[in-house]
Amino acid sequence: MRILVVGSGGREHALCWAIAASPLCDKLYCAPGNAGIAAEAECVPIGAEDVPALVAFAARERIDFVVVGPEGPLVAGLVDHLAEAGIKAFGPSAAAAALEGSKGFTKDLCAKYGIPTGAYGRFRDAEAARRFVRERGAPIVVKADGLAAGKGVTVAATVDEALAAIDAAMVGGRFGAAGAEVVVEEFLGGEEASFFALCDGVNAIPLAAAQDHKRVGDGDTGPNTGGMGAYSPAPVITSAVAEEVMARIVRPTVAGMAKEGRPFKGVLFAGLMIGRDGPQLIEFNVRFGDPECQALMARLKSDVLPALIAATDGQLRNFDLRWHDQAALCVVMAAKGYPGDYRKGTEIRGLDRAAAVNGVTVFHAGTKAEGGRILANGGRVLGVTATAGTVNQARDLAYRAVDAIDWPDGFCRRDIGHRAIARAAAETR
Ligand code: AMP
Ligand code: GLY
Numbered sequence: 480m481r482i483l484v485v486g487s488g489g490r491e492h493a494l495c496w497a498i499a500a501s502p503l504c505d506k507l508y509c510a511p512g513n514a515g516i517a518a519e520a521e522c523v524p525i526g527a528e529d530v531p532a533l534v535a536f537a538a539r540e541r542i543d544f545v546v547v548g549p550e551g552p553l554v555a556g557l558v559d560h561l562a563e564a565g566i567k568a569f570g571p572s573a574a575a576a577a578l579e580g581s582k583g584f585t586k587d588l589c590a591k592y593g594i595p596t597g598a599y600g601r602f603r604d605a606e607a608a609r610r611f612v613r614e615r616g617a618p619i620v621v622k623a624d625g626l627a628a629g630k631g632v633t634v635a636a637t638v639d640e641a642l643a644a645i646d647a648a649m650v651g652g653r654f655g656a657a658g659a660e661v662v663v664e665e666f667l668g669g670e671e672a673s674f675f676a677l678c679d680g681v682n683a684i685p686l687a688a689a690q691d692h693k694r695v696g697d698g699d700t701g702p703n704t705g706g707m708g709a710y711s712p713a714p715v716i717t718s719a720v721a722e723e724v725m726a727r728i729v730r731p732t733v734a735g736m737a738k739e740g741r742p743f744k745g746v747l748f749a750g751l752m753i754g755r756d757g758p759q760l761i762e763f764n765v766r767f768g769d770p771e772c773q774a775l776m777a778r779l780k781s782d783v784l785p786a787l788i789a790a791t792d793g794q795l796r797n798f799d800l801r802w803h804d805q806a807a808l809c810v811v812m813a814a815k816g817y818p819g820d821y822r823k824g825t826e827i828r829g830l831d832r833a834a835a836v837n838g839v840t841v842f843h844a845g846t847k848a849e850g851g852r853i854l855a856n857g858g859r860v861l862g863v864t865a866t867a868g869t870v871n872q873a874r875d876l877a878y879r880a881v882d883a884i885d886w887p888d889g890f891c892r893r894d895i896g897h898r899a900i901a902r903a904a905a906e907t908r
Contacts, residue, residue, distance in 0.1 A: 480784075483537055484509045484520065485557070486527050486548025489811070489844040489862035490769035493776040494546055494783075495519040496840065501784040510536065514853050515843025530557050537566045545569065546787060550766050553745075554580035554626060569787045571765045574741040578732070578763040582662045583624045585763050592735040594728055596760040597665035605649040611663050612641045618666040623648050625657030629705055634666065667761065669754030670898065672713045673771050674721070676729045676749070677786060679795040680742035683733045685725055687778060687802060688716035689771040690898060695818060697894045704818045705859055708895030710808040710870050711774040714902045715753050724749065724758050732763070744790055770809045773842050773862045777807035808873035809842070809864040810881055812891045817858035825888035827853045827860070833880035838873070839865045841880065860889060870899040 480503050484495050492515045499507050499519040510533060512522030525532045528551050537545055545561055545568035547553055556573035570576075577584045583601040588594070597620075602608035612619055612635075621644035623631030631654055635641035641663070648658030675686035689711035695701040716724070728749055736743040748764035748771075767775070776783065780801040789798050814821035827846070830853060834841050842864055845857015861884070865876035874896045881891055 480504060480543040481506045481541060482508070483540070483542045483545045484548060485533060485545065485552060487511050487513050487516070488548065488769050489809075489842040489859065490767050490772040491548040492516050492519070492842040492844070492862070493773040493864075494548060494767070496842070497776040497779065497783040498546065501782045503782070503784045508540065508542070513843045513856070514846040514848040515841070517848065527552055528555065530555055530560055533557060534560050534564050534566070537561060538564050542566055544788060544791075548766060550576065550579050550626060550764060553765055567791055569791050570745040571743055572741070575736055575743040575745075576765045577741065578736070578743065578747070579765040580626060581624055582622050582762065583660060586662055586664070588732065588735055588739070589760060592731045594731050594735075594760060595756070595758065597667050599662050599664040601660065601662055603660050605645055608645045608649065608661055608663055609642055612638055612645065615663070615665075617641060620664040620666055621645055621648070622662045622664060623654040623658035624660035624662060625654070627654040627657045629703065630654070631657060632703070667752040667754060667759050669752040669759075670715045671761070672715050672751050672753055673709075673768050674716060674724050674729075674749040674751055675767065675771070675775065676725065676747045677790045677795060678733050678743050678745060678747050679790045679793045680744045681733065681737060681793060682795040683725065683729050683747065684795050684798055684800065685721055685729070686746070686800070687711050687775055688713040688721065689768065689774050690715070691768060691771055692892060692895055695892075697892050702818055704813070706768065706770050707811045707813070707892045708809055709768070709770045709774045710806060710873065710896050710899060711771065711778055712806060714899050720753060720758060724751065728758065728760055746790075769844075770811055770862045773809040773864045774807040777840060777864050777866050778803050778805065803866065805866045805868060806870045806873050807864060807866045808870055808877050808896050809862045810877045810891050810895045811844075811859050812861040812863065812881065812884065812886065812889045813859050814845070814855050814857070815888055815890050821858055822888060823854070823856050825855045825886070827855060827889070828885040829883050832883040833863060836865070836876055836880040836883065838867055838876050839863065839880040855886070855888060869903065870896045871903060874900065
């Protein structure tokens, strides 16, 4: 098969790495890719959001199957446009991608189908949103309705903070059209986890759970990022919790979306809060997580490609996926300053030494090759991923590889996996 992966992050490197290993894959392209992806795929300089150029390329190169990584092109209807051109693609239609593209849509769906999530209000009028916040009190959460590159959520500890978030979005236009409507939501306490399921419009099968570290600093401090590290499995998602997530969140969502005339195909990423009342939905994403995908692909034993194709073809019923018993852990290395301003173009050395650590794969995100050198070309730059018997052991290997990388302009968190490791320590005590 001739395959095109769309995207340029660590997630897409992990997908390319897994797809390139499939005996079904004859030729792999990635648009636009990065310096690491270039080892697995032929990179083509088309932006992940350039829907017409992607469709034209796929038609011209007789691509059999497109795998879309990021949410932007999914919400923009890339899969629909490819389908019109007769090209099969993994990922939801624009109508189904509303699960990520509109937080209000998702909250209404949850309300309609009894899916557990926090109480909420949807507002297009700033004064009504302010009134709701004053009535409810803090802590409370304010979210821009649309896509805001992970920056649209304010977890407000005080009423004033929530009011400021409403003003920034609805009066100040901080997120443009994406913030013209806001969702104000009950604060949920507990432990967060990411749960992934493959869906074919009718059926859903669980992939695996993972945990991400969203804050930039050790001890979960500082501003939110796209994710500074992840590991899988997530100990908080016991098999009983996983069954509950499938029964109360994933399957009702897939059934509800089908009923709404928006059948969901692709990977459903449920951001969960596991609290005293069991799992509650924080949000849906309609794609793999980054960096969760790096940990998932490292653990997947089955060929990924037949699974993605089965999801696209409506053939997931009784589909069997195998996982390695091992845990995987990914440490993200980012450019100093991220998630604020950072420099591009600094050189990264020692990648071969890092990759030589047993059980380690170094996935690239924002990198580019220039004259035989690898340069940083983004905020999140590398995803150093290790597999081992336990999260603890995987962490040790990943940091050994991180320490082999010579990149003075980069940094990483030193405590990836701390929750799982503390939990394991408590259990052996
Ligand atoms: P999101 O961009 O929706 O993933 O939200 C970013 C982060 O805000 C999440 O990872 C949570 O840590 C936090 N968050 C979002 N909604 C809530 C909520 N209702 N209660 C508590 N924390 C939340
Ligand atoms: N790591 C969280 C995300 O991909 O949204």
